Amino acid sequence: MKKRRGFVQMAILHLLEEASMHGYQIMKELEIRSGGHYSASAGTVYPALQELLEKEMIELEPSSDKKTYCIQEKGKIRLQEFAKNKEGAFWSNWEDRWSWQNSEEAIRLKEIIDLWEAELRKAIKKSRSTPENSPKLIAFMKEITERLQTENY
Incomplete structure (x- = not known):
């Protein structure tokens, strides 16, 4: 499952485990x-x-007039695997995730990440034209990465 759609796919599997539904x-x-907090599109x-259909985790109900989806055995197995690896109730985590993404902190963090990415692209572009600066940029990136790995944020 693609990372970005993976959480939505898990939510869909959870819903279809409860009842068959159309899109x-x-x-x-x-x-x-x-x-x-989340408006699904x-x-x-x-x-x-x-993607879930292609992976045979769900199927279309043959007796329905509408395209109604239902969970398959592979989908139930995927839910069991997910439950073993994750803590907490799925729907509580779902709501918390979307609530946080709309918070002031998340919005500020996204703005800073966007600014950081733009500045990083500029630095990479400069290092292409001035290769002697590449080791400094690499060292900086390595230091930041190590700090992110070891700090408790």
Whole structure:
């Protein structure tokens, strides 16, 4: 599963474990379960559904007039694997994730990351034209990486 869609796919599997649903129902339920902090789009949900279909974790209900999805055995096994590796209730984590992403801290962090990425690109571009500066940039990046790995943020 792709990292970005992986969390949405897990949410879809959790929903389909509870009941079969069509795409619009899934989008609405994801929004409800996030406490209104996440508005699922067709551009996220339908590719996630397609990938789950291709991996045979879900299937279309043959007796339904609409495209109604239901979980398959592979999907149930994936949920069991996920439950073994994660702590806490999935839906509580789901709501917390989306709530945090809309928080002032997350917004400020995103702005700083964007600024940092722009400055890093400039530094890399400069080091291409001035190769003798590359070791300094590499050392800086290594130091920052090590600090992120060892600090308790």
